[in-house]
Amino acid sequence: MGIWGWPWGRRGLSGFGSASTAEDIAAGIDASHLTAIVTGATNGIGKETARVLALRGANVIIPARTLESGLKVKESLAEEVPSSKLHVMEMDLSSLDSVRTFAGSFNSSHKHLNVLINNAGIMACPFQLSKDGIELQFATNHLGHFLLTNLLLDKMKSTAKETGVQGRIVNLASTAHRRSDGKGFDLNKLNNESNRKKDVI
Template sequence: MWLFRRKGASGFSSSSTAEQVTNGIDASGLTAIVTGASSGIGLETARVLALHGVHVVMGIRDKSAGEKVKETIVNEIPAAKVDAMELDLSSLASVRKFASEFTSSGRPLNILINNAGVMMPPFELSKDNIELQFATNHLGHFLLTNLLLDTMKKTAHETKREGRIVNVSSESHRRSYKEGIRFDRLNDREGYSRGTAYGQSKLANVLHANELARHLEEDGANVTANSLHPGSDRDQSFPPSWSFSRFCPLHLVDSCLKMFKREPQQPVTWHCIQN
């Protein structure tokens, strides 16, 4: 039982860190792409993977921010193999450019962590005129995965090591629109709900992983695809615009919910390199 920081059958609790759940694992020789690695789950996942010997390629929208993250990781882990590449998941052109540059480098690819995303912004269209959350959280990663899939299959075949694709979804996938994904109304400004649109994009992450996993199994590819709910971040607070804030002070809500939150990097990192 990981609630209240009590250890479960695995020996870990909600307070266990990504380092702790991956302790003793040697992942040297693996190459991973982590999107959205400039902060939060992506940053800690990239750091811990590098700690275990993985060559980490961080896909980050702001290249200068990416270089700072790289410097931070290398300062802590001098032997770390880390690269930062520009990647804006809200732009299909940027996704294509990133994938082209990566594949042209001739690098192998064992792990793809589709983590980057935006959460509950006001209604906005992407550069490709698609609702921003759906464009960034799902479509960008969908295209990226497709463009890198042959490289992952090739790497898995040559190295005899299972490739892993991880879509970082959310429990919010249960709170999509009542009809599921509004394919015919993605850009409906009038019917837009920030939270529900976010849930829609996270539902797309789950469905993408499920269908991709089925195809990979049918093809006999040594690559798996999974989606996961990383858990609620202990450091993440509720935005003041949330409706219940007028009934209960948010600092009290946050304090009460801290006991139900866990370290979100835990399942992401474990899922990538655990045998």
């Protein structure tokens, strides 16, 4: 068993396992009729997800904290996938106003949304509050995605109704919760720095 409690590389009922790549899973899929938003696509898993979706023909929207960082990723991905349809839009998940602005802009400029992949996240950052006065990690990983999903839900429903293609919302999470002390955290003290010191946020 691996350190996180699962046998490394074992395949599940789907035929895929921890050793499967995004290209393996998406092999043979034509996504040219799909529009997808991938948060956290400027690096890591999110960037690879955006790359493979673009490789399969999807129209991929990359929200980025700054347009500069997003455009660098777009350029990098376009070199690997010259036929890619990538669009960068500014959004800071830790700011509720920024999320609202992004969603409003997307809803007015794009007719369809088929796939929303809530991948972005921060972890083990120094204690600080977001612009809205909320503990930064909770604001980014949870509240930002919750608001984003709610603001895009009607677009996804209308897309499914118009196209006959069922949409998908994918929420990614870390296995770091396995390292918790099991006590959870007190929502009434969410913004209390002492919670971070006790490693329960």
